[in-house]
Amino acid sequence: MSLSRRRSKWLARTPVDAAERQLTSAMIASLGAEGLPTVSAPFGHALVEIAHQRDDVVGLTADLGKYTDLHVFAEAFPERFYQMGMAEQVMFSAAAGLAKEGLTPFATTYAVFAARRAYDFIAMAIAEDNLDVKMVCALPGLTTGYGPSHQATEDLAIFRGLPNLTIVDPCDALEIHQATHAIAAHKGPVYMRLLRGQVPSILDQYDYQFELGKAQLLEDGAEVLFVSSGFMTMRTIEAMRLLRVDGIHCGVLHCPTIKPLDVATLVKHCAKPGRLVVTAENHSVIGGLGESVASALLQNGVTPAFRMIGLPDEFLDAGALPVLHDQYGISTDAVVRQVKHWLAH
Template sequence: MSRTKRGAWRGISAAAQDPSKPRLTTSAMIASLAGADQRTSPAPFGRALVELGKTRPEILGLTADLAKYTDLHVFAQAYPDRFYQMGMAEQNLMLTAAGLAHEGFIPFVTTYAAFASRRTFDFISQGIAEEGLPVKICCALPGLTTGYGPSHQATEDIAIFRGMPDLVIVDPCDALDIEQAVPAIAAHDGPVYMRLLRGQVPMVLDEYDYTFELGKAKLLRDGADALVISSGFMTMRALETAKLLAADKVEVAVLHVPTIKPLDQEAILREAGRTGRMVVVAENHTEIGGLGEAVATLLLRESVIPPRFRQIALPDAFLDAGALPTLHDRYGISAEAMVRSIKVWL
């Protein structure tokens, strides 16, 4: 039995041991992040790219055999003459995109985050970033958004890419964030790495008068007891956590940071510098080298020292395979686990 299958069996069995919880099947390894009653929007990345393509003929779509699983198939159906299926050859995918960018096109490249960060780093660095080319690398399965084990869980992708000069890094929260980020990153004159949520993507931020701006963080709600600085779907979890803690009269503010690099230093310093609040950074990424360390470094460098600083992040380890709800609770990134952690720290 493969490592992935062993891990999947182990994770599902762990959930099934609790009789108060429904038995999880292997479909939970690739389940949507949306809750049972949560609003969703289908394929926001693909639909946003189609809309952008109506007025931007230089927009192209390229993928490494993963159009269906990155929602790029929506663009391929709308513009078949502007879509390139490169097969399972990720290095070739990146350098082909670089060549097309040299000719004046804006390629949107999709694959899984694990493959882009681990398999093609040097090709992106030398062929795209060093040349300053407007290639947009948009990758599904970031962090712990799949239960298929370490081969597909890109828990360290931000750490890998943060060190690459001139590469913008975007980690959107929900469908609205993705839809608004697509034209914004297309307008950026340079390379971008964006993490993707795919399929039926939760819709959350429309309730908070939110608009995506490249390089800008947004305070979604205020609170006097703790400040959660978050990115990606962990902002959704942070908002859930804040609502749950409000029932216990704990006031939690949430600062959404969709752009990891460049970091919105002004917003982070302003909110973290307010007197008396614990600062918690929540991210769907290993505790090493991601948003948490970026924020900690910024606060230390600028002598902004909150009463407490904590991280909610994935461990520095190869994670188990299994059902996503089980894994998120096990590794502390479910809303319920966040509530438990913040109560202890307070």
């Protein structure tokens, strides 16, 4: 039984005091800056929109419909929803079978369960046959305070080496909505990281439109270029604005498609002389966006001053998310401090 499932059963039979409620709330705290607007369940609502237009779309979950926003789809299309129980390997194998019959399954669970428990089934049943299965997985990286059993800090590293698989790490509610439509239209297997529940929205400030396989320059800057994915793009935008107040001119290149990487756009913007390139990701510094970007630049003869912001190569602590994000260097304040340190040295 998963930790969240065990925890909910424990809470049901144990009195919860105010301190426990406060800690629990902090462990699933919002990822956006205070005051950012939020959207409820953008993935679930986008999938419902798609399913109204396409009767081949079906949804599967491994006992986590409510926690991956697939309950929205289940309420709208109960006859096209499959509750597979706590059996991720079975769920992905079933999704492969449905895809072989011409359907387009969206299968949801937590990212740790897809990457660690079901990798072989995904590789052999889905990726090898290049099947049209969309794996949409919540709690990527450090988006829960419940500890290593639920923190998918190495999922990108695990999946990047898998042939035929497209990998997407969206930033906010707007991009999740747009990316869901895009991956539904794409033929072939996709792994998409998911922010769920009340998801902040920030990219609408840029008249943003997601394009599968494309990185996009949101802001330019002469001294620092952030190359970021996932909710770390929210953080780099916030850090950029704070650094500009101190006279440090930064830009943000958002890179939501981890595989295939948009090498041409990366080379174009990272080749500009005289500025520090900083990758920022909600993932281990081993095997994620940072190492992908470094490899792409080096192979194309581009060698800027280069630094990486990401999670350390270790199993992380449990606790309140704001504290953990600062502890592991991915809070906005931590990003600002680190960039100032690098520029000063």
